[in-house]
Amino acid sequence: MNHIRIRVDGIRSDTEKQQIKNALDKFEGVREVAVDPTTRSISVKFNPPSTEQEIVDCIRSTGHDPIS
Numbered sequence: 001m002n003h004i005r006i007r008v009d010g011i012r013s014d015t016e017k018q019q020i021k022n023a024l025d026k027f028e029g030v031r032e033v034a035v036d037p038t039t040r041s042i043s044v045k046f047n048p049p050s051t052e053q054e055i056v057d058c059i060r061s062t063g064h065d066p067i068s
Contacts, residue, residue: 003045008064011037020062
């Protein structure tokens with residue numbers, strides 16, 4: 001199983017937290033999603049066919065840009 005942790009800016013509410021989780025849960029292969037507004041991070045455990053790039057793109061589509 002693959003794991004990615006992405007720091008993002010601007011998770012301001014439980015609604016946004018749930019929006020990110022729901023968007024990622026739709027991907028085949030995504031097994032676990034944890035969104036932590038306190039640390040501004042999203043942890044995703046996944047298997048193929050999901051990829052890191054698809055996950056990052058999905059997070060961006062919810063209006064949250066990864067912090068490098």
